[in-house]
Amino acid sequence: MEFLAGSWNKNWASFLQFWLTVILSLQMQFGTGASCPQECRCDKTYIYCNERSLTSVPLGMEEGYKVLFLHNNQINNAGFPLELHNLASVETVYLYGNQLDEFPINLPKNTKLLHLQENNIQTISRAALAQLTKLEELHLDDNSISTVGVEEGAFREALSLELLFLTKNHLSSVPIGLPEDLKELRLDENRIAFIAEEAFQNVTGLERLMLDGNLLMDEGIAPGAFQDLVTLRELALARNSLTFPPPLLPSQSLVKLSLQENQIDQIPVTAFADLSRLEKLDISSNQLQTLTQGVFDGMSSLRHLMVRNNPWRCDCNVKWVVVWLKSLPPPINARGFVCSSPEKVRGMTIRELTLDIIECPVSPNQPPWPTLRSTPPPPPTTPPITTIVSTPITTSIPYYFDSPSPPLPPIHSNPAGPLPPYEDPLQISFYVVNASSIDVSWASYFTVTAYKVTWVKRGQSQINEGMRERTVSGDQRHISLSGLEPQSVYRICVHVLDSLNSYRPGEDTICSEARTKPRSTKTSDRDQAPQDSINSTLLMAGIIGGAVLIVLVTLLGLFCWHMHRKNRSDSTKWKYNRGRRKDDYCEAGTKKDNSILEMTETSFQIVALNNEQLLKGDFRIQPIYTPNGGIGFRDCHLSNNSIAYCKSSNVPSTEFCHT
Numbered sequence: 233m234e235f236l237a238g239s240w241n242k243n244w245a246s247f248l249q250f251w252l253t254v255i256l257s258l259q260m261q262f263g264t265g266a267s268c269p270q271e272c273r274c275d276k277t278y279i280y281c282n283e284r285s286l287t288s289v290p291l292g293m294e295e296g297y298k299v300l301f302l303h304n305n306q307i308n309n310a311g312f313p314l315e316l317h318n319l320a321s322v323e324t325v326y327l328y329g330n331q332l333d334e335f336p337i338n339l340p341k342n343t344k345l346l347h348l349q350e351n352n353i354q355t356i357s358r359a360a361l362a363q364l365t366k367l368e369e370l371h372l373d374d375n376s377i378s379t380v381g382v383e384e385g386a387f388r389e390a391l392s393l394e395l396l397f398l399t400k401n402h403l404s405s406v407p408i409g410l411p412e413d414l415k416e417l418r419l420d421e422n423r424i425a426f427i428a429e430e431a432f433q434n435v436t437g438l439e440r441l442m443l444d445g446n447l448l449m450d451e452g453i454a455p456g457a458f459q460d461l462v463t464l465r466e467l468a469l470a471r472n473s474l475t476f477p478p479p480l481l482p483s484q485s486l487v488k489l490s491l492q493e494n495q496i497d498q499i500p501v502t503a504f505a506d507l508s509r510l511e512k513l514d515i516s517s518n519q520l521q522t523l524t525q526g527v528f529d530g531m532s533s534l535r536h537l538m539v540r541n542n543p544w545r546c547d548c549n550v551k552w553v554v555v556w557l558k559s560l561p562p563p564i565n566a567r568g569f570v571c572s573s574p575e576k577v578r579g580m581t582i583r584e585l586t587l588d589i590i591e592c593p594v595s596p597n598q599p600p601w602p603t604l605r606s607t608p609p610p611p612p613t614t615p616p617i618t619t620i621v622s623t624p625i626t627t628s629i630p631y632y633f634d635s636p637s638p639p640l641p642p643i644h645s646n647p648a649g650p651l652p653p654y655e656d657p658l659q660i661s662f663y664v665v666n667a668s669s670i671d672v673s674w675a676s677y678f679t680v681t682a683y684k685v686t687w688v689k690r691g692q693s694q695i696n697e698g699m700r701e702r703t704v705s706g707d708q709r710h711i712s713l714s715g716l717e718p719q720s721v722y723r724i725c726v727h728v729l730d731s732l733n734s735y736r737p738g739e740d741t742i743c744s745e746a747r748t749k750p751r752s753t754k755t756s757d758r759d760q761a762p763q764d765s766i767n768s769t770l771l772m773a774g775i776i777g778g779a780v781l782i783v784l785v786t787l788l789g790l791f792c793w794h795m796h797r798k799n800r801s802d803s804t805k806w807k808y809n810r811g812r813r814k815d816d817y818c819e820a821g822t823k824k825d826n827s828i829l830e831m832t833e834t835s836f837q838i839v840a841l842n843n844e845q846l847l848k849g850d851f852r853i854q855p856i857y858t859p860n861g862g863i864g865f866r867d868c869h870l871s872n873n874s875i876a877y878c879k880s881s882n883v884p885s886t887e888f889c890h891t
Contacts, residue, residue, distance in 0.1 A: 269293060285305060293319055302330070304328075325345070328348060333352050334353060344367060348372050361390045367392060372397060372401070377401040377402060388409045394415045396414060396417050404423050406431040410435045419441075419443055428454055433460055443467075456479075458480065467488070473494065477489075477500075489512070491515050494518055505529075508533060512535070513536070517540065521572075537564055537567070546573070554585070577589055660744060668748065683705075685726055688723055721745050722747075723743055
C-alpha cells in the first residue's frame, strides 16, 4: 500500500508539473495585459504601435511578441531604448515612414525581417548591422543613402542577410563588402554609373540582380563584371544608356535578361553565344534596325523574345529572322517585330512579308529566290486560274493535304535542322473556283495545334466590316471559302495557333490576295431575276401607298369643308337656354343678386346693376356674340323709355325679361 501511495503521489506531481509548463508557455506566447505598452495595442504575438505620432519606441514590452509595428510615426534615431535590443522574441520590425537619418541601433537582436523604407537614412555603420546577426531581409528603399554614406563592409556584418533592397537611393556605385550569402540585390533607380570588375566577386551565390534605371554606359561596366555570378538567374539592366549588351554575361545559369529602354543599336553576333539556358530576352525600346544573322543561334532554350518599339528595317537582312523564329521546337513567342521601313511595308509584321515585297538584290552568281506556282493544278473539268500567291511563314507539319486539290511540292525531303536563309518553310496557294468561291491550300513543316484562316474584301476594315474567319485543326491543309463577291480582290491570311491554342495576332501570320471570277452571263440572269422581282414589288407598293395617301387627304379635306359649312348654318339658330321654370332667368337677374345673368350655348355674362338704376327702370342687357362672330341682337325701345338689346326679329320679344 505504501508503495502504491508513493507511486500515485509521484505521478500526480509529474502531471501538475506538465500543465504548469504548458500554462507558462502559453502565457509567454500570447503575452499578458501588463506586458503591452500603454500607447500600443497587443494581440497574441503582435504589438501595434503604428500611426500614433510616437517620437520613440514605447517602454514596457515583454517577451512573447514576434511582430512589432512602429511604422508611420515620428521616431528619430534617439528613440530606441537599450531594453528593445534585449527583446529576444521579436523577429519582424516595421519602421517605415519615420524620421530616421541613420541606420538605427538597439533593434531587437533576433530580427530577421526589417522594413526601413521611406525614411531619410543617409549613413549605415558597421556597428549598427553587427547587432543583427540573424537579419535575413532588409528593406532600405526610398532613402537618401549614398556610396560615401555606407561604411565599407557594413552589409557584410549582417551574416545571414539574403535579400537587400536599396531601390531609389543616391548610390553612384555598388556598395563594397556585400554579404556572402546574398541571393537578391536591388539597386534600381539609383545613380550608378560605374561597376568595377570586383564588385560582385564575394557574392557568387547571387540569383537576382536589378540595376534598372541607373546611369550605366558601355564603358561604365568593366568587362567580366558579371562573369563570376555563376548562379545568377535574372539580370535587369533596363532604362540605362547602353549601346550594346555587356560582354561576358554569366552563361551557366542566366534565365532572364532585360535590356529594354537603352540606346542599343547593334548586337554583336557573339553577345548571346553562350546563353544556352536563357528563356526570356527583352530588347524592346532600343534603336535596333536589323539583327546579325546567327545572333540567337546559341540560345537553344529561348521561349520569349520581346523586341517592340524598335525601328526595324524590313529588307533583305531580316529574311533569316522569319525562318529562325520557327526553326526551334516549340515555337518562340516573339513580340513586336513590326516594320518601320521601307515605306511600302511600314506597319507590317516581319512574318507577314512576302518575297515580292522584300527588297533584296540578287547577285550574279546566286540564283534568284524560289518562286511559287501561282495555283495548284486544277481539276480536269475546270480551267486553271492564275492568282496572287504570298510568301509563307514557318509552321510545323508533315507535308500532305486532306483536300481534293493536289498538294504543293515539298520544300525539302529532309527538314531536320535549321533552314538555310531565304527559303520559305510554308507555301500557300489559291484556286479560284468561280465568282463566289476560292480554295485555299497551304503546306508547312512542323506540327502545330491549329490554324485560323481569315478573309476580307480589299478596302473593307478588318475590324468593323467584312472580316470572316474559320479555325481548322493542325492536320488540315485546305479550306474552301464561299459566299464571296464576284470580280473582287480578297485578302486571305493563315494564322498559326500555338500549343495552348491561343492566337497571337500579327506574329504567326501569312497573307496574300486573290481575285474572284467575274459573274457569268447565265449566272447574272439568274441573279438579276430575283433582284428585278424585288424592285418591281417595291415599285408597286410605292404606287399603291401613294394613291391611298391621296384618297385619305381628299376625304379629310371634304370632311373639314362640310363641318365648316355646318357650323356657319348652326350659328344662325343660336338662342338662349332657359332654366327649368319659365321665370328662373328673371329671378336670378333681378330679385336675388341685383344682376342680370345671360346664358348662351357658348358663354355667359353677368352685368351688375345698382339699385338706383333698377328703381328708375333704366337698365341695359349686354350683347352676347354668337360663335360665328355676328351679333344676334337689335335695339329695342320699351314703353317706359328704357333701352334694351333685343334679339333678331325672328325671335319673339317675349323671350326677354325686364323690370
